[in-house]
Amino acid sequence: MAHQNRLIVYAYALAIVIFGAVIGWLLRNSGTPDFYQAPVVSGSMGQSIPGPHYALHCYDCKIPLIVDAETVGDENLPICFNCGASNSLEDISAQINRVSYEDVDEAFFTRWQRVVFDYQDSRYIKRIVGLPGEKIAIENGELFVDGELYQKDLQEFDQLSSVVFDSRFQPHDSSYNLLQRFGVRGDEQGWIYTADNVFAFDAPVKTHPQWLDYYHWNVVAGFVPPLERGTSTAIFDYLPYNQFISRSRLNFVDDFVLDISLKIYEPGVVGLRLLNVELELDFKRFELRRQAETGSGKVRLAKTKWDDKGTEVKFRIGLVDGLLIVANNNVYDKSGFKRLELSGDYDVDLAARLNPISISADEGVLDITHLRIARDIYWLGADYTANRWETELTEANPAFLLIGDNQPVSRDCRQWGEAIPEDAIVGIVSD
Structure with a gap:
């Protein structure tokens, strides 16, 4: 009887292994993307994907605040963007953020997606602003695509x-x-x-x-x-995430x-x-x-x-x-x-x-x-001003103009002077 039960257990175990192998094969061949994680080491994406930061609620109006951990301290307490109250950091610890991203094909890339990519031996997270073959210009806070003012709908505005x-x-x-x-x-x-x-x-x-x-x-x-x-x-084009950073002027x-x-x-x-x-x-x-x-x-x-x-x-x-x-x-x-x-x-x-x-x-x-x-976001050029700035996308291979949401802080394709090749993009950030 014990021998018979042992055979039944072995049969069940073998069935589970085979079933798991089949499911694994189906997942690998079904086009389901693989998911990975990446640390966020800077505030170049602002509150969209914060780097090291403090998360708190204003003591007076209770609205949630997210502020760059490097821009506040005991002498520079966070200021609420909603009511202007100064907030203590007592008993609040800085948080380190990680994002999940999925490995997808180039065919899925669209404007405004947030992507993870490699550039000069470092890994970055930015947003797709310019698509392959487009000429992008920035002037007085506005974005121009191939010479035309880009007009967002409300869904794009919200992003x-x-x-x-x-x-x-x-x-x-x-x-x-x-x-x-x-x-x-x-x-x-x-x-x-x-x-x-x-x-x-x-x-x-x-x-x-x-x-x-x-x-x-x-x-x-x-x-x-x-x-x-x-x-x-x-x-103004002030971003509360940045708090006490120094800027020559606000727009x-x-x-x-x-x-x-x-x-x-x-x-x-x-x-x-x-x-x-x-x-x-x-x-x-x-x-x-x-x-x-x-x-x-x-x-x-x-x-x-x-x-x-x-x-x-x-x-x-x-x-x-x-x-x-x-x-x-x-x-x-x-x-x-x-x-x-x-x-x-x-x-x-x-x-x-x-x-x-x-x-x-x-x-x-x-x-x-x-x-x-x-x-709305206020776009800045490579010198972080409202002066006109434009790209010269002459790459032979498909490349994307990637820019951080935190306009006065992010270093990206504006400063690098080049777009990012398609094969350097390793994934799309998951919502």
């Missing part, structure tokens, strides 16, 4: 953007709550700040557009000259996207101004009316059945690469617009950008339940 404000994370210190960051024009009575820490509009009878202005705060760590917390400024960033959530109890017309561009969301006629370079235009909005207890409405509205984009679940509209130009006078240009976003209403009842602002 490269940086959040600069999120109303869900409000400081507990009342000296820096939303009342200090928003202003109502004149003696307008429609807007109120509620006990729920949101702005609400209440005007059952139609009046005139009443404006609520958002003022952007200076949260740049190490800004010279030093400014008090809560001081208004423009949106104005006029490309950003506003995510806005409303709870509407009685519909009216909501106006929005992003820098010098204005539009209206008419929730009575279900129309989007925009003022753009191509002329005024109307877009139909999906009809909504209003609930007496409030109806949630969400929109994404932004200025991205020369396009005004308005989107929600039912609408994706884009049109050209006339950019706010730089005069060359810093004080004049700064003053024009202190209040980048305004919201108005003329009747109805609504709450602004969420506001989130993210700025």
Whole structure:
């Protein structure tokens, strides 16, 4: 009996070995990519793939922060990009990051993928910006492909953007709550700040557009000259991951996207101004009316059945690469617009950008339940300035222009003066 049981066990074991071998053969021949890991030794990709860093939550507004471990310390404490609070590093240890990447064929390579590659006996992680045969140029923060301004859609924008404000994370210190960051024009009575820490509009009878202005705060760590917390400024190409790194100058960033959530109890017309561009969301006629370079235009909005207890409405509205984009679940509209130009006078240009976003209403009842602002990446040339820089892709073999997200820090194809051959790319970073 024991001998018979032993034979059964051997048979089961042999079956398992054969089954495992078959599965292994199938996996090796099924095209399933192999996965590997690589250490991240620098901050060239910023918060997208951080190098050695501290991860914390702001003590005041509780928003998550990721900062380069080499740019902060006991004398240079991390500054929150959302509320400007200075944060302690006590009992927080620096973290070392590793990324997983998969071995794939060249046919899978597309723009914006993050890749691992070898260059001059070192291994790097950067993002694909230029494809084989393309001529890439950078000027005034914009990317040009074969002489044309590259215009991203919102999905591409999200891969490269940086959040600069999120109303869900409000400081507990009342000296820096939303009342200090928003202003109502004149003696307008429609807007109120509620006990729920949101702005609400209440005007059952139609009046005139009443404006609520958002003022952007200076949260740049190490800004010279030093400014008090809560001081208004423009949106710059500052990356909070870098904290106290030294730069010769910061650049104005006029490309950003506003995510806005409303709870509407009685519909009216909501106006929005992003820098010098204005539009209206008419929730009575279900129309989007925009003022753009191509002329005024109307877009139909999906009809909504209003609930007496409030109806949630969400929109994404932004200025991205020369396009005004308005989107929600039912609408994706884009049109050209006339950019706010730089005069060359810093004080004049700064003053024009202190209040980048305004919201108005003329009747109805609504709450602004969420506001989130993210700025676009600001491309820099090989000398880390906004001056024009362009490639000369003359390689005989397919090669890719690879650049780090952390524009003022990364050393990459811009400084190396050459693209990276296809066979030097060892894998694509896994999400």
